[in-house]
Amino acid sequence: ITGDVEVLNGSYDNGSVRFFLNEGVEFKFNPALSVTSGTPSGYVTVYEQDAQRLWVSSPYWRSGKPGATVKVALDNFPSGWINSVTGYTDDPKETASRSFGKDTSTSPATQYRSYKIPATAKPGYTYYLGFQHVDGAGDEYPLYLESGYQVCTMKPSKTSVKKGARIRVTGVVPVEGHWGARKGKAKTVTLYAHKGTAKVPTKWEPKGQGWVKVGSVRTNGLGAFTTPYFKPLKTLTLVVRYPGDNWYYRAYTSTAKVTVK
Known part of the structure; x- marks a missing residue:
């Protein structure tokens, strides 16, 4: 997959790419990449096989009532990778937005975490669980991934x-x-x-x-x-x-x- 990205003038040494909402990878430039507005300024190559990915693995249909406990699978997150975990309903008011704290990966093998969907999550919408990388290669432009649970x-x-x-x-x-x-x-x-x-x-x-x-x-x-x-x-x-x-x-x-x- 190839594409163009518009960025401000400056020097960049890292960033992140998402292949899907729930799959992406961080990258580094060495040496740093200098960007000049209006002109091509280099390229970066990333591989989907290296990506971090996550998904709601339970319940089976990734849907159900507010207040339910869901299980999230995290795959290919290196040991020590720290995510800040948040949640929100994708209604106009982002109902039931909250922080679930931080999670530290213990292995690149698939791991599972459980989170309780707030009882105030609005039915008829999707409740998204978001995972924001807060350390490592993506300090400046960290990877953010999310996966949803349909509230009904x-x-x-x-x-x-x-x-x-x-x-x-x-x-x-x-x-x-x-x-x-x-x-x-x-x-x-x-x-x-x-x-x-x-x-x-x-x-x-x-x-x-x-x-x-x-x-x-x-x-x-x-x-x-x-x-x-x-x-x-x-x-x-x-x-x-x-x-x-x-x-x-x-x-x-x-x-x-x-x-x-």
């Missing part, structure tokens, strides 16, 4: 009912174009049920994992949905599946258990 909700009207009672489910999922008060493109979501206790499906077609379709409903332009009332006959676990679009990937909500007495 799914809540039964009751979680404990007598047999024959009716419940319904409400929630919010991400939809393309939704930004603050601006409405996006509505989408169809599907409610599934599994007898007893169950974890979120790992297949897009979950029938083979014991899940039964309850029904499908359309969200509004803000990603909010409400199902019709239905009667759970036995204790079950519910989950909602939502499709992807040009802004968000397809995924599932977190599960919720309804106990029938």
